Amino acid sequence: MHYLISLFFFIFLNVAAADGFGDIVSTKNKPDPVVQLTSKERAWLANHKKIRIAFDGSLPPYSFINDSGQLEGIAIEVMNILSKRLGIKFETYPNTSWNKLYEAAFARKVDVVATMVNRPDRKQWFIFTQPYLIKSLVIMTKRDNVTIKNRSDLKGKRVAMVKGYQFVDRVIKELPSVTPYFVNSMLDGLKTVSTEKADATITFMATASYLQTKYLLTDLKIAAFYDLNSANKSINESIAVRKDWPILADILQKALVTISEEEMQNIHAKWVPSIKPSIDYELIRKIVAVFISVLVLLLLWIARVRRQNKKIQLSKTEVQTTNKILQALKSDLEHLVLKRTAELNSSEHKFRSLVENLRNEYFFYQRDCKGTFTYISPSITNILGYTVDEFMTHYHEYLTDNPINLKIDEYSQSIHNSPYQLEIYNAQKDIHWLEVTDTPVYDEYNKYIGVDGIVHDITLRKQADDRLIWLSYYDELTGLANRRLFADQLQQVISMAHRTNESVSLFYLDLDRFKFVNDSMGHSVGDEVLKETALRISSTLRDSDIAARLGGDEFALLLPETDANGASPVAEKILKKLREPYIFDELEFTLGGSIGIAVYPQDTGSSEALVHFADMAMYHAKQGKLGVSFYSESMQQKTQ
Numbered sequence: 326m327h328y329l330i331s332l333f334f335f336i337f338l339n340v341a342a343a344d345g346f347g348d349i350v351s352t353k354n355k356p357d358p359v360v361q362l363t364s365k366e367r368a369w370l371a372n373h374k375k376i377r378i379a380f381d382g383s384l385p386p387y388s389f390i391n392d393s394g395q396l397e398g399i400a401i402e403v404m405n406i407l408s409k410r411l412g413i414k415f416e417t418y419p420n421t422s423w424n425k426l427y428e429a430a431f432a433r434k435v436d437v438v439a440t441m442v443n444r445p446d447r448k449q450w451f452i453f454t455q456p457y458l459i460k461s462l463v464i465m466t467k468r469d470n471v472t473i474k475n476r477s478d479l480k481g482k483r484v485a486m487v488k489g490y491q492f493v494d495r496v497i498k499e500l501p502s503v504t505p506y507f508v509n510s511m512l513d514g515l516k517t518v519s520t521e522k523a524d525a526t527i528t529f530m531a532t533a534s535y536l537q538t539k540y541l542l543t544d545l546k547i548a549a550f551y552d553l554n555s556a557n558k559s560i561n562e563s564i565a566v567r568k569d570w571p572i573l574a575d576i577l578q579k580a581l582v583t584i585s586e587e588e589m590q591n592i593h594a595k596w597v598p599s600i601k602p603s604i605d606y607e608l609i610r611k612i613v614a615v616f617i618s619v620l621v622l623l624l625l626w627i628a629r630v631r632r633q634n635k636k637i638q639l640s641k642t643e644v645q646t647t648n649k650i651l652q653a654l655k656s657d658l659e660h661l662v663l664k665r666t667a668e669l670n671s672s673e674h675k676f677r678s679l680v681e682n683l684r685n686e687y688f689f690y691q692r693d694c695k696g697t698f699t700y701i702s703p704s705i706t707n708i709l710g711y712t713v714d715e716f717m718t719h720y721h722e723y724l725t726d727n728p729i730n731l732k733i734d735e736y737s738q739s740i741h742n743s744p745y746q747l748e749i750y751n752a753q754k755d756i757h758w759l760e761v762t763d764t765p766v767y768d769e770y771n772k773y774i775g776v777d778g779i780v781h782d783i784t785l786r787k788q789a790d791d792r793l794i795w796l797s798y799y800d801e802l803t804g805l806a807n808r809r810l811f812a813d814q815l816q817q818v819i820s821m822a823h824r825t826n827e828s829v830s831l832f833y834l835d836l837d838r839f840k841f842v843n844d845s846m847g848h849s850v851g852d853e854v855l856k857e858t859a860l861r862i863s864s865t866l867r868d869s870d871i872a873a874r875l876g877g878d879e880f881a882l883l884l885p886e887t888d889a890n891g892a893s894p895v896a897e898k899i900l901k902k903l904r905e906p907y908i909f910d911e912l913e914f915t916l917g918g919s920i921g922i923a924v925y926p927q928d929t930g931s932s933e934a935l936v937h938f939a940d941m942a943m944y945h946a947k948q949g950k951l952g953v954s955f956y957s958e959s960m961q962q963k964t965q
Contacts, residue, residue: 358583360410362576369572375416376573378404378437379430382421383797383809387440387458387562390421400439400562402592403457407580423809433567437577441565446816452574456561457581462492462551463530465518468544468726473525475549479503485514485526488821492560496527496551509869509885510814512536516868519544527551529560539804547728594744612665619658626651686782691766693775696734708782710752723750736763746783758787800874802852803859811873811881815932818871818885819925829925830892832882833939834862835947836903837917839878846912853909854916861902865895881936889924889955896920896953919947923956 362370380388380396388400396417408415418435420426429435431450443453466473473479485506486493497505506523508514514526515536525548537545552560564581566574630647689702698717705716711723724730727748736745744762751757760783763776798810806814815831822829836858843851855878862872862880871883882899884892903918921943923935938956946954 357410358585360576360580360583362579366572366576370411370413370576373573375414376436377418377434378415378439379418379426379435380421380439381423381426383423385794388421396421399592400458402595403581403584403589404439406584406588407577410583411576411580424812430565430567433569436567436570436573438565440562442560443563443565446820447565450568451565452568452571453563453565454574454578454581456563458562460560460562461530462527462560463533463728464525464527464548464551465515465533465545466525466548467518467521468546470524470546470548473548476500476551478549479525482524483522485517485523487511487514487528487817492527492552509818510871512540513868515540515542515545539799546726549728590743612668615661615665619654619661623651623654623658626654688780690778690780691775692778694773699775708751709749709757724748725750725756736761757782757784759783803856803874805859805863805880806871806873808873808875811871811875811883812932814871814873815883815936818883819930819932819935822885822925823930825886827886828888828927829935830884830887830889830895831923831925831935831939832880832884832892832896832899833921833923833936833943834880834882834899835919835943836878837919837947839916842914842916850909850912854907857907858903861905862899865898865902881939889922889927892922892924893953896922900952917952919943919951920953921946921956922953928956 380401382388382390382396386398388396388398391397404415407413415437418426418429420429426435426438430438438451440458441447441451441453443456447453464473464476464479473482479500480502481504483504483506484496484500485508486496488507488509493505497503506517508517508526511526511528511533514523514528515533517523518526519542530547530550533545533547536542564574564577566577685704685707688705688708689700690698691700692698698720701713701716703713705711705713709716709723716723724733725748730747732745733747744760746758746760749757749759760781761778762781763778765773766775766777768774798807799805800807818829821827836854839851839854842854855874858878858880859872859874862882866872866882866884869885873881873883875881884895887895900918900920904915906913906915921939921941923929923938923942925935928938929935938961941960942954942956945960946952
C-alpha cells in the first residue's frame with residue numbers, strides 16, 4: 326500500500342515539475358502597465374498625433390535591415406511597445422544611413438532617433454533618455470600573457486588607449502598606477518599589444534572581434550571584462566529627442582520604465598531562438614487521472630473493510646474474498662503502472678530520436694548535480710569530431726581561453742535556466758560557438774538531482790553577425806573606413822586636438838579621369854583602380870593618420886597634430902604616387918588627383934564645416950588644375 330502511494334506521488338510530482346504544477350490552470354496575460362502621465366503631457370500627445378522617428382539600419386541586432394529590406398531588431402520592438410502604451414503613431418524616416426538620419430535629426434526633419442550615444446557635444450541638439458541598450462568594455466592581451474586576468478591586474482602595467490575616448494579618463498582615474506600609451510585608433514591599440522609595446526589595451530568587445538578578424542591578429546585574446554554590461558552612459562545607447570521637445574523625452578523615459586526586466590529578456594530571447602522539448606502533458610494528465618481514480622477506489626474499499634472489522638468479526642470466507650478482491654485491484658494497478666511507464670519511456674525515446682536527427686547542429690546530454698556527464702548523444706561526433714568517451718573525459722581541455730568560458734563550472738554545478746554560450750575547439754582545432762540550454766531534473770522528493778541539456782552549434786550565425794557588423798564600419802571594396810566610422814573618428818580627433826591645443830589637417834581627395842576608366846575599360850578595372858589607390862594612399866600616411874573612402878572615387882584623409890606647413894609635403898607626396906602608372910593585365914594608364922585641404926582650428930572649429938571646407942577647396946583645385954588647394958574665405962564668398 327505504501328509502495329503504491331509513493332509511486333503515485335513520484336509521478337505526480339514529476340508532472341508538476343514538468344508542467345509548472347501549482348499553476349496548472351494557465352495564467353492569463355497581464356494587461357500592459359499604464360504609463361503615469363501628467364495632464365500637460367497627455368495634452369501634448371493629443372496635439373502631436375504623428376512623431377517622426379529614425380532607426381540606424383546597420384546596428385544588428387538592435388536595428389538593422391533584414392533580407393527582405395525591412396527594419397527589425399530589439400530597438401524596433403522596444404519602440405513598438407512604447408508606441409502601444411503611449412498611443413503614439415511613429416512615422417519611420419525612410420533613410421537608415423547613420424550620417425543621413427543624423428543630419429536629418431540635426432535639421433529637425435526627424436523628431437526621435439531610436440539609438441544614439443549620449444555625448445556632451447550632442448546635448449546642444451538632443452535630449453536623451455536613460456540608456457536602454459548596454460555595451461561592454463574588455464581588456465585585450467597577448468594569448469601567452471597569464472599575468473592579467475581581471476582589471477586589478479592592470480596596476481603598474483603599460484596600457485594602450487585611444488586618445489579622445491571618454492572612458493579613458495575614467496580608467497586613468499580608477500587605476501592611477503597604469504602607464505597610459507596613447508594611440509589614435511583601436512586598431513593601433515591592438516597592434517601595440519601585438520608588437521609588445523604595451524601589456525594590454527582596453528576596447529569595446531565587438532570592435533576587438535572585428536579588428537582581430539580583419540587584420541588576422543590571432544596572437545591576441547580577451548583577457549577579462551573591464552566593464553560588463555557597462556552602466557557608463559558614454560558607450561551605451563539611449564533614445565535621442567530633438568532639443569526643443571523636452572516633454573517628449575520625459576514621456577518616453579516614463580514609458581521605458583514600465584518595460585519590465587522580464588519583457589526585455591523576452592525581446593532579447595526572440596533573437597536567440599532555442600529549442601525546447603515537446604512533452605505530451607495531456608497524456609500525463611490522463612495517467613494521473615487513472616491513478617487517482619484507482620487509488621480512491623482502493624482507499625474507499627480499505628476504509629469500508631476497516632469499519633466493518635471494528636463492528637463484527639468477519640468470517641474466514643469473507644476475509645478470503647476480501648483479500649482476493651484486494652489482490653486483484655493491486656495487480657490491476659501494478660499492471661497499469663507498468664503500461665503507463667512504458668508509454669512515458671516511449672515518449673522520451675521519441676524525443677531523443679528527434680534530437681539525434683538534428684545531428685549536424687544539436688546534441689543532447691545529461692549530467693548529475695556535481696556537474697559530471699552521465700550521457701552525451703552520438704551526434705556530438707558530427708558537430709565537433711570527438712567520440713562520446715573523449716568528450717566526457719577531456720571536456721575542459723577543449724575549451725578556448727575566451728572569458729565567456731569562465732563561468733562554465735559555476736553553471737554545471739547549479740540550477741541555471743537561461744541559455745548560455747561557450748567557445749570550444751573541435752577535433753581539427755577550429756573554433757566553434759555553442760549555445761547551451763539546461764532543464765533542471767528533480768527526484769520524487771522534489772530534490773534537484775541534475776540537468777537535461779540541449780547544445781546548439783551557432784558558429785555560422787556568429788560569423789555572419791560579425792561580418793555584418795564589420796560592413797557597417799568599413800568600405801567592402803577598399804577596406805578603408807566608411808563615412809560613418811570616419812565621422813566618429815573625426816569628432817574624436819578634434820576633441821583631442823582641442824584638449825592638447827594641436828592642429829588637425831583634413832584632405833578631400835578626388836581622382837582625375839576616373840570616369841574615363843569606368844566608361845572605356847569597365848567597372849571591374851575601375852574597382853581595381855580604387856583598391857590600388859587605397860593602397861597608395863595608405864602607404865604615404867603615418868600609423869596615426871586615418872584614411873576613408875566617402876564614395877565613388879572620393880577619399881578623405883585625417884592628419885592629427887598637423888598644420889598647413891606639415892600638410893603640404895604630404896599632399897604632394899600623395900599626388901606623386903597617384904601620377905604613377907596603373908598597370909592591369911595589358912592595360913597601362915595614368916590618372917592623378919585633386920586635393921582640397923582644411924585645417925583645424927585655423928579654418929573652423931566644427932567637424933562638419935571642416936569636411937565642407939576641404940570639399941570646397943578640392944573643387945577649387947580641380948577647376949584650376951592646381952593639384953593641391955588650401956581652403957580660404959574667398960572660396961566661400963565665390964560660392965555665395
